[in-house]
Amino acid sequence: MSAKTDYLKINRLLNEFIESLSDEDVKSLLIGSSFLKIHKNKFSKEMILKSIQDIRYEFVHGDVEKVLNTSEYTNDYLMAIMEELGISYRKKDTKKELINSLSSYLVASKKELLKQSSDNVDQEKRIEKVVESIRESLNVNESIDILNDKKLVKNKRELLEIAKLLHVYFPKEPSYDRAVNAIVDNVVGAKIRSLKIRNEL
Numbered sequence: 001m002s003a004k005t006d007y008l009k010i011n012r013l014l015n016e017f018i019e020s021l022s023d024e025d026v027k028s029l030l031i032g033s034s035f036l037k038i039h040k041n042k043f044s045k046e047m048i049l050k051s052i053q054d055i056r057y058e059f060v061h062g063d064v065e066k067v068l069n070t071s072e073y074t075n076d077y078l079m080a081i082m083e084e085l086g087i088s089y090r091k092k093d094t095k096k097e098l099i100n101s102l103s104s105y106l107v108a109s110k111k112e113l114l115k116q117s118s119d120n121v122d123q124e125k126r127i128e129k130v131v132e133s134i135r136e137s138l139n140v141n142e143s144i145d146i147l148n149d150k151k152l153v154k155n156k157r158e159l160l161e162i163a164k165l166l167h168v169y170f171p172k173e174p175s176y177d178r179a180v181n182a183i184v185d186n187v188v189g190a191k192i193r194s195l196k197i198r199n200e201l
Contacts, residue, residue: 042076043076043077043080045084048080048081048084049084051073051077051081052081052084052085054067055067055068055081055102055106056106056116059106059110064103064106065099065103068099068102068103069095069099073095075093075094075095075098078095078098078099078102079091079098081102082098082101082102082105085102085105087101087102087105088101089101123154123158126152127153127158127161127162127165129152130146130147130152130153130162131162131165131166133146134146134147134162134166134183134184134187134188135166135187137187137188138188138191138192138195139188140184140188140189140192143183143184143187143188144180144181144184147159147162147180147183147184148180156176156179159176159179159180159183160173160179162183163179163182163183166183166186166187168182168183168186168187170182
């Protein structure tokens, strides 16, 4: 990467940052009564998203406030989660105030969270049914049809989840068709070959 490209990136970031400041903030910087400090977020995006998923689950199925009051959820971590969710807070908020704000947000979005939870249960049942059908099948074409049925397997992510549950792994992510063929060959095909060897088919 060239120095010019680096400069343009930095310039763009600075412009975006300055645009986000109020006139008062800019004046404070210009007269030297404020200064910029780079603060690196110590919580990864993946970590925050996983916690949000856990919090939503606890809100629907458990005691979310009990979980949020554990030492894992520090004030800084709660603020990072709230920032990701777009919930406003003040730096001086106590842990109780942060939890109350987060709880209010969850209550406001309860209907949507309950629907998501119901959808997740339906998805799990559907995937379990497909896995069971493939495990029991002795028909290659029928198994391919099941895995290609969009009512049963909605997308590639679900197909790869099914592969994992059937202990079929790939060195790199395959195409949808390759994944279907690999699942059928490794589960149904392997069972048929084994039965033929034992003269049971």
